[in-house]
Amino acid sequence: MSRKKRDIPVFDQPLIETHCHLDYLKERPLEETLAATRGVNIERVITIAVSPANLATVRELSQQKPWLYGTQGIHPHDAESYTDPCEDEIRSHGGDDKIVAIGEIGLDYFYDNADRTVQREVFRRQLQVAADLDRPVVIHSREADEDTIEILSEFEGSLKRRGVIHSFTSGPGLARYALDQGWCLGFNGITTFNKAENVRDIVRMAPIGQILLETDSPFLTPVPYRGRENAPFYLPFVAEKIAEVKALPLESVLSHTYRNSLRTFFPAG
Template identity: 35%
Template sequence: MLVDSHCHLDFDVLAGDIDGGLARARANGVTHCVTISTRIRRFDTIRAIAETHDNVFCSVGTHPHNAHEELDISVEEIIALSQHPKCVAIGEAGLDYHYDSSPRDAQAQGFRTHIAASRETGLPLVIHARQADDDMIAILEEEAEQGAFPFVLHCFTSGAELARRGLALGGYISFSGIVTFKNAAEIQEVARAVPADRFLVETDAPYLAPVPHRGRSNEPAFVRHTAEKLAELRGVPFETIAEQSSANFARLFSKAGLTA
């Protein structure tokens, strides 16, 4: 059993063949996936996908690229939407200083709003962090002082210090197809070191297809290649990675009601 903990089934390249994509995923041992929200105002689309497919869950949140567009959405509104039975997480939200598509103060404001919703609901916060390690650490540690909240650093591409500080706060780290890339030595070192009870696997489909599919559209079935690479890096059988990552998903995304 594998779970793709982060994909975007509403994005055009996947939306046209969701049934086929899920069938290919099942054929590769990927039993469930979470389709992740990037705009709260498009949550109806995300929710409909989850309602239509028994093995798909969803989240509710605003990607940092879009933070400035949805600053008027309150904590209470996010909480209300998250009550849907198939909604198992808040986000993705966070900081992206690579593209800076949204002003940094807007990203931080939106991020803190999502943290508050996670803290209030107990649902895990799916965090996007790119080239913003120092500010990410500062916000996470400051907010943790106001009360704990569950979270995962998704599609981990940051430095070892963010990994260490995030783990110290009780967070999880999710690895995508990037960990299979030849130039991902630093991320591979983090993947070796993360405790067995704190890692997840994901695709971030349709982006970041792993080797041997690099350069084409990603899909949930390909999370198997990420799991196989983690097994190689950690020196354990593939079955161990599948079991551990699924158990970790079931623990963090407890609303999904899965058992590994």
């Protein structure tokens, strides 16, 4: 089923990297990273926008290879930098061919880098952009489960295409709400961390038909490479861990998560 290449498994079935930050990678040249990523049979990569400063950068990266894609959106850390011109830029490019979602948007009450009232307002504004453009959403939620549910519930009727709550580390309440509403949950290297049993519990409860694979690189490098910069080519370790935690054949996890990614971000196939 797989062969070893630099101790990273290479599967016969392709994978889709649904969440990384290519413009944040520093350890090696981008071309080398992209070559290594293709070398482990990752078919498509989505690089994620987070701030007004990298909206254009993500668009430029998405044009470098046919299999690179991007998003447009402002992370809650930068909510106080969200302006009308910034929203205009997201609206103008949110429907571009190589832009597949609005994100990364949401709430972060762990770091509180932006005022919570501002975070909620900006979250709502960007969900409205996604609804208007009929785009899926990439959501960040940390220590903000109740407010995330409240705000998402306001858009149940208008946001036809859901998306993903990425790097899911929240509680079962948000997980159940999201799953019941048709959202996917994104899991990454955290699933391999020794002390992340709470995340593995959510993996167990989530239907395989609503799980997406991601790395969130350069952050959250999976075991056995913790301590090094994360990269998309470590995604196979996440797939293996999901299969182990859910006690499913690896082939099933690969086929389901691939179809889930297509359905969420590439509905045309």
